[in-house]
Amino acid sequence: MTVRTRYAPSPTGVPHIGNLRTAIFDYLLARHHGGQFILRLEDTDRTRLDLDSIPRISESLRWLGLDYDEGPDVGGPYGPYVQSERIDSYRAAADRLLAQGDAYECWCSSARLDALRTEQTRLKQPPKYDRRCRERQGQAEARREAEAEGRNCVVRFKTPDTGTITLHDAIYDDSTFDLATIDDFVMLKSDGFPTYHLGYIVDDEAMKITHVLRGNEWISSAPRHLLIYRALAFEPPVLAHLPLVLGPDGAKLSKRHGATSVFEYRDAGYLPEAMFNFLALIGWSLDDKTEIISREQFIEHFTLDRIVKNPAVFNIEKLTWMNGMYIREMPEDRLAELFAQTLERDLPASVARPIDRALVARIAPLIRERVKLLTEVAGYCDFFFSDDLSYAKEDLLGKAFKDRPADAKAALVRVADAAADAEWTHDALEAAMRALADEIGAKAGDLFSLIRLAVTGRKVTPPLFESMEILGKDRCLARLRIAADSL
């Protein structure tokens, strides 16, 4: 039997990082077994539906490199892959359950249900449907009221009131639930759409899904699902509940903890490879030491039995570190192209596009080990692209020349002269400047700082002489003169 997993988000907003972690596990499990990974849209909540989020879902998967074999935009043998286009199948399942006596129509108004719940809460009782419509008597009466008000019914599952049901979870092992605590939950809403419970089960069966991976928060609804599988005589897929991803305060990761959208991370300069690696390591590990893991290694080694049970706090500092690792280890040509694209986005509009690829290719090796986030790239190398340096005189002088602007000016003139005569390689430049520092009785470091400011306009830069070599003699001499003249 081939393994088939699916990522089945509800298009109600921008894809959440916690859900994407589940998608990564789904993807990994399918690829590990040479099976299929499927995308299905669960758009049954018509009130929260957000059409804009639909393209964002596939965009986020594509960004992370989670290619799916079947889905709304790629088709497949079990389509359509959008629940709103499969309404008939849920109705049919509900009808079957109704006919078998495993379900019943409920005509109660939401006003009555709300009142009931409020009262039960007040009495500190567990909120639960009182089953008024479960008996034909109650149903007939409720139906008359509903029809008078022009309301439709819902279909509820007829939960047995005694007994237990056991969930065999691939990660959490067995948990047994008392059926008496399980409500007669709604499967089909009055608008004709199924709730999650019915919808996913009918679709997974039709799409031959073998493994269901989902957040831990579903574990308490699992007994309902078990009841439906049983009533419908479906072989349940492997159920694997995943530990939650938490925010720094220990509560389920949400907007208030910061970014929960992958796009926010992408825009902040995080690489998809790093994001993938990091997310895959939330709740799963390869061994006791490996942190940086390639996609191929993940696919080769990913198994459900190495998923931990305990929830994990999303540690953005580690993500950032990992991002730096990926930047440092990336092949040079890819890195240069990535940096070039980043610069095209981040450099001021006054800098001509497209950015010179050859120039970036020379700069990239100098800054790659300094950069953790792509958004830092421009700050390290903008002076290569614009001659419009603006710096404060105070910074130019620095600590060493703070009270001696005249000395600084004289030094800069000597620097320009020495540079003009030097062979234009970083080694020769460094040798010349060290000799000059000696000559004028300055510390090499102090002189270098002065030159750095004059040539780059910044206090923190890639290695000075390598930068000068790339900048070229003319631009460097011009900048040195401008700096000298400013004093």
Place this chain on the structure above:
RNA sequence: GGCGCCAUCGUCUAGAGGCCCAGGACGCCGCCCUUUCAAGGCGGAGAUCGCGGGUUCGAAUCCCGCUGGCGCUACCA
């Protein structure tokens, strides 16, 4: 309130009875390297394995209780 899940350094984790008075990573601190900033190297602090009982010659690992955290408790997923 009810039901459920979980519990190893601040954080992510290794650990499936002796290899563990607990290993790795991020972060933090110090030193080295060094023209700035990084990167890198070396070292350090940091967990009486939530608490209390068992079982066992021996427990982070098994059992029970407690406590704590989290989740669910919708015609949302």
